Amino acid sequence: MYRAPINEIAFTLKEVAGLKQLQGLPGNEELSEDLVDAILSEAAKFAEEEIAPLNRKGDLQPAQLVDGAVKTTPGWKECYTNWYQGGWNSLTGSPEFGGQGLPNMLHVAVMEMWNSGNMAFTLGPTLTIGAVEALEKHGSEYLQSTFLPKLVSGEWTGTMNLTEPQAGSDLSALRTRAEPQPDGTYKIFGQKIYITYGDHDMTDNIVHLVLARLPDAPAGTRGISLFVVPKYMVNADGSIGAQNDVRVAGVEHKLGIHGSPTCTMVYGDEGGAIGYLVGEENRGLACMFTMMNNARLAVGVQGVGIAELAFQQALAYALERKQGKAPGAQDEGMSAIAAHPDVKRMLLSMKSKAQVARAICYACAHALDMSKAAPDEAGRKFWTERAGLLTPIAKGYSTDIGVDVASIGIQVHGGMGFVEETGAAQHLRDARIAPIYEGTNGIQALDLVMRKLPLSGGDHVKAFIAELREIADQVAAENMPEMGSAGRKLRAAVNDLEEATLWLLEAQGNGQIAEAQAGATPYMKLAGLTLGGALLAKGALASKAEDELTRKRRVQVARAFAETELGETAGLKETVTESSQGILSVDIAEFA
Amino acid sequence: MYRAPINEIAFTLKEVAGLKQLQGLPGNEELSEDLVDAILSEAAKFAEEEIAPLNRKGDLQPAQLVDGAVKTTPGWKECYTNWYQGGWNSLTGSPEFGGQGLPNMLHVAVMEMWNSGNMAFTLGPTLTIGAVEALEKHGSEYLQSTFLPKLVSGEWTGTMNLTEPQAGSDLSALRTRAEPQPDGTYKIFGQKIYITYGDHDMTDNIVHLVLARLPDAPAGTRGISLFVVPKYMVNADGSIGAQNDVRVAGVEHKLGIHGSPTCTMVYGDEGGAIGYLVGEENRGLACMFTMMNNARLAVGVQGVGIAELAFQQALAYALERKQGKAPGAQDEGMSAIAAHPDVKRMLLSMKSKAQVARAICYACAHALDMSKAAPDEAGRKFWTERAGLLTPIAKGYSTDIGVDVASIGIQVHGGMGFVEETGAAQHLRDARIAPIYEGTNGIQALDLVMRKLPLSGGDHVKAFIAELREIADQVAAENMPEMGSAGRKLRAAVNDLEEATLWLLEAQGNGQIAEAQAGATPYMKLAGLTLGGALLAKGALASKAEDELTRKRRVQVARAFAETELGETAGLKETVTESSQGILSVDIAEFA
Incomplete structure (x- = not known):
């Protein structure tokens, strides 16, 4: 049912958010309008034809824990495989590790489509990108050569393990321990909650990024280190080795995004999970922060995706559904409810808010891209600050819009909106997480x-x-x-x-x-x-x-x-x- | 967990909404402060101890269709029986039919508590009251003597059958037919949707009020008549007779209020359901409108109930949960999140909005009561207009508040709010229907x-x-x-x-x-x-x-x-x- 608004997306990229400014700058030499249009059009096809049809299915048949492992919704593994094999996971990854090195602007545009198609599905790859960024910037050569190519391609997925029961918004309170081993690795012990796609059956391996404390670490946030903890160890030849001491202990029953497994992860129950330090000891939060802007923006884009989807569905319903007579209606019989001023007001509100969220998120992506591509130091500083300024707005305001628009969408449907069969209610349930997670x-x-x-x-x-x-x-x-x-x-x-x-x-x-x-x-x-x-x-x-x-x-x-x-x-x-x-x-x- | 805010309720009744003005007026001679306080305190006990504990249960074990009949959540039948046998259904009913003749003001106050306790449960009796009013004002002597005593006591429940697939906000489009029979009854044929508690197993009989068209009725809303269609016929001695040609064909899978069965009802599949005309032919909508004010106010009170409940839960959580350090905090360690200015703002917003919704609904009930009790014609006209003015605000604004406050409640809980186990998400799911139904x-x-x-x-x-x-x-x-x-x-x-x-x-x-x-x-x-x-x-x-x-x-x-x-x-x-x-x-x- 979802139709990707390619023209709107392309226009917003080019005429509103600043894509033209980026074209030709270092690293963006090949960013022609033709390339942009071609990518948008291919992405639209995949979102509409392969991802969107699984959205309702994920809601009705949530990912679940079966015999100590997460089983995803039927069809998701195949869809994910087609998706990453189509090259969609590697858009922004560094060419050094097999990525296409495309700018964030293009990425948020296609992310919007994936999210409109199926937010619960799209959340998995969103986390992988965070892991890629952390390793590109802070990983050792071993970590980069061992994990990055498969994370960039999407053959493996990544997770972010921050939250513990007593440490949510305040990470200084976290307790997961890391003990240094003679061989330079660490043994990780602890429990993490709310781990998105902490386990699943879509790939051969999962690369967990885990925040933990060293034995002698100072208290608070200056004593937190970041580790890679793979689900399966990787042999020297790159093949999958022994299972690591990591297990999924539970999957949450959530209001929405049912297709996305939210896991409780236990590390080190049987002697310690093997982990590799990322960056320096006690500098884990700094490593996390380098990828925070992108991750927050990615959540903002979920607001865009849901708002667009909810608008499309409400508009289609309001043009079809007939009740009463709109003022001044000339036709015989009942009017489409879309013709009633109050409903028209709701639809315009949905449409304009979806477009606002889109424009803000794309502008934020533009700032992020410019912070790397700007030709001089002053420019890079300016755009880094601009990205910093826009990121909380893109995340906060766009996700508030997602919830708001999804709720108006229910209202446009009247009684039908409250019945799950219609699908309008799912959008509100899905959208409601975005104002919460990632800060x-x-x-x-x-x-x-x-x-x-x-x-x-x-x-x-x-x-x-x-x-x-x-x-x-x-x-x-x-x-x-x-x-x-x-x-x-x-x-x-x-x-x-x-x-x-x-x-x-x-x-x-x-x-x-x-x-x-x-x-x-x-x-x-x-x-x-x-x-x-x-x-x-x-x-x-x-x-x-x-x-x-x-x-x-x-x-x-x-x-x-x-x-x-x-x-x-x-x-x-x-x-x-x-x-x-x-x-x-x-x-x-x-x-x- | 819910604690009825008796002091707040009593203060709002007496000092804000105008209860004192009502005391001593015709029909309210016995409305002493002591009586009010006693009723509030007994109702609070029932809401907290008997109704509230079933709220989560109803969400997890929805009412469902089993072998052609609706089975309610375990425990609901017993709770309902205790409730009506305690006299709670008959508060506002006319003394002529066994009711206690108490004013609407008192009724909305206790309704608030039932709704905080369990909105899905409370919805059933809310509908019964509509049926009672319709029959008190428009029912023939036969209908009144046969059905009213048991509807007033709550031994039987009532339903309102308005909506059809093509007729929601616009009732002029409805198609259910009524054919006059030689004995003065009618045969009813048609399908109704979204019928709240259309079937259930809590009482021996259900009295359906059904809007339908006579064969020669004019088109539009001036051709609609109202009928009583009992689930079981009633013998001359008042005992339950044969089953009528009424059946429940389905139960909706809804976003919230899972414990409340929302039924598709089919009338007349096997030769015609026997119905009794209420009021005059083709004047059915007028009969419906007489009870509309009260029903709309009752839905507004659902907004109050949910807002109060969501506030209580969020406040308790925010006082318990510790994260970060609030500005100026003197204590060692982390602060309760309630101490952070942003969270305090959310909690104050919830509290003030709940109180606003309460004050508006109680003021509306006061106007309704005064429209009957005012000593002179001019006064009754004034208060009738006031009730008319306040009713859409009480329904519309209070239910918007219910959704808003429930959503803030989720936000205060952070990640915990999105996990169904916490219960915060249920409030949003339940609250979301109130801006939709009853107009x-x-x-x-x-x-x-x-x-x-x-x-x-x-x-x-x-x-x-x-x-x-x-x-x-x-x-x-x-x-x-x-x-x-x-x-x-x-x-x-x-x-x-x-x-x-x-x-x-x-x-x-x-x-x-x-x-x-x-x-x-x-x-x-x-x-x-x-x-x-x-x-x-x-x-x-x-x-x-x-x-x-x-x-x-x-x-x-x-x-x-x-x-x-x-x-x-x-x-x-x-x-x-x-x-x-x-x-x-x-x-x-x-x-x-």
Whole structure:
């Protein structure tokens, strides 16, 4: 049922998010528009024809633990095999290890399609990419030569083992132990929870990346090291060896993404799991952080994928389903519910939010790519900061959009939306994890406010706001009647964002840490709304070269978002700047 | 785990929603504070000890179809029997038929507790009350004497059969047929879907109220009649007779409220189900509408119940769970997550929204009660209009709050929230139906804007806004430092509500129906926010007589809601008054 919106995706890449800027830069010499279009079109085919048909199946026949091993949903192993053998896992991997070295921008575009097709399926490869990055940057030659080629190709998958029962958002509390061995390896002992695709039957081996503590490690986050712990040892000739002391002890029963096994992993129950140090001792968190931006962005893209899917399904239903008579309807009989103003409002809200999430995630990918490809040091610094600024917004705001849009999708379906058979409810259940994992959206908001606003002494975010203002001014200057009050709304939003930003910077400067933290979540929404409105407007302005229908749609979506969503920025600004005292004065335990 | 917030409930009844005004009025002579307190306290005990323990069980062992009959979750039949034998079903029923004749205000208060305890369980009796009202007002003497005593006591349950596959929000499309028989009964033929507790094993009989068309009925809604169709015929001596031609053909697999069987019912497969006309022929919808206000309010109360439950669970978790160090924390080690400003903000948001939904629903019940009890005609007219105005807000806004708060509850739990074992996810799944059934929230918003704003030529809503302004002025005049900027926020909200209201009235006056409809949903939220903020502030002002802690909490909640939520009213007002052109100009089919 899912149809990949290739035109929308290509347009957003090229005209909104900045792909053209990347073309021709070092490492992107072969990034022609033809190549982009060809990849998008092939990916669309695979997403629609092979991945999407398994989405409902994964929901109904979850991955499960059978005789101490995880059995995935029927058909998933075959689909995964076709997928990686088609070269889809190796898009971004380094050519040195068999990868295609393509930029993140292209990757998020195809990731969106995989996620629309089947988020639970796509989550597996998403984790592999994290492992690839960690090993590309921090792995020893042995680790790189032994594991990278098969992780890059997708012949093996990777996992990230961070969380323990007492250590979730706060990794300083983790207890898994690593004991150095005379041969240079380590023995790993401990339990990890919520390990995505911790076990499965789709590949011959699984490469676990595990955070653990050395015996003499300092307390807190400066005493954490990162290890590779393969499910099966690898022989010198590259063949699969003995089973390592790793086992899956349970699979969670979750609200959604049923097809994705969320495992409890036990290391070292029978004498110690053999692990290999990645990077330096006690520097494990730094290794993790190098891949955090990409992983967080990848979760943001899940929000995009679900929002697009939910929109497509709701629109199809609303055009088909007839109830009542829309005001002014000329036809005999009942109108399609899509013709009723209230339903049209819901559909436009879904469409515009999906496009906002897409534009933000793609812009974030662009910044990540530029942080590597920019020709000079100043440019790389600028784009590194920009990627840092955009990542929490891409992760936090896009995944909030995923949940929001999926919920509106249920509402458009009425009673049918609450019945699982329809499939609309699954989107909400699936989407609901994305604001939680890879750093909750509260953590994202804190990262945005406490770490990203202060970059370059606040100058970076100020420059960013100036860019948004330029777009707003341009919209206002063009004075297009069909854009309604979008220019005015956008200008007001930019002012609100600026005011809230300056307040937060000042609060931090004054050491009012709690005050700044209290406003973090409303600030993230304010930033997401304003950036989203600006990117939609940028797209509308850039669409003059498009055909009439395409252009009309871009203008309508940008206008609808500005006129129905941006009004919220004034209230959010006030919440950031005025509500912290009240919140902080509360002893919430008194409400128990 | 659930603890009924008796003090909050009693305070809201007495000091916020207007119970005192009702006391002593005709029909409420015995409504003493002692009686109220005694009933609340007994209900709390039953909700906590007998209903709540079955909530998770119903989720895990849904009602199911076995050999052509619905088998409910183990333990539900016993719980239901204890419940109705305890007199809980007959609270509001007319004394003439064995009811206790208590006001709606008391009923919504105990309904809140049943719903917090177990929404899926409580839904059954909620439907019975609808049947009781229909028969009390429109049933013949035969129907009243045969069915009412057992429906009032709860020995039998009732159902409402409206929806058909092609007729959901638009009942004019329904096709179920009724053929008059020589003996004055009718034979009913047709299929109904989404029939809550359409079949179950908790009682000896089920009394279906069924909408159907007579052979010569006019098309549309003026050709619909209402019938009683019992599952089993009733003999002249009141004993159970032969089985009627009614059967359950399926039970839906739903996102939530698994314990509540949602049935497809087939009438007349074997020659025709025997039915009895309720009220006049072709006047069935009018009969339905008389009970609509109460049923919609009852669904609003589900939002209250779930919000309260989700808040309690999230607060308990956040006080227990330790991660990181809150800013300024003096203790050794990690802080409870409740101490982190971002989590505190979430918890305050949950708490204040639950209290808002409660206050609105109770105020709506008060209006319904006053519409019967007011001593003069003008008073009854006023309160009838007030109930009409508040009902769509109580249903629409409170159920949106239920979903919102349940989703925040998941977020507070982090990864644990996505795991079904925790129970937090069930609240979201359960809550998600309430914005859909008994008239979707879009329908509620349209009812509010198109039917309720124009009451008394717009004068009623203007008087309502003036009352809200009085509260805002009072808060501002008291100038309490601990209320922060609540007075100012509330005044601004009232102004926004007024402006949007006048715009909508004018649009309708000008025949701009589509324009008014396009703004209906944001208007409903604007009205809910403003009313909610005003009722919380009213409670804060009225709490001077309370103990210090209680008073402090009321002030804190009112302030937090005003400072973190009311800022949105400006944007909503703009959306109502400025976005319709953009929305209506879109041909949404062009986005397919």
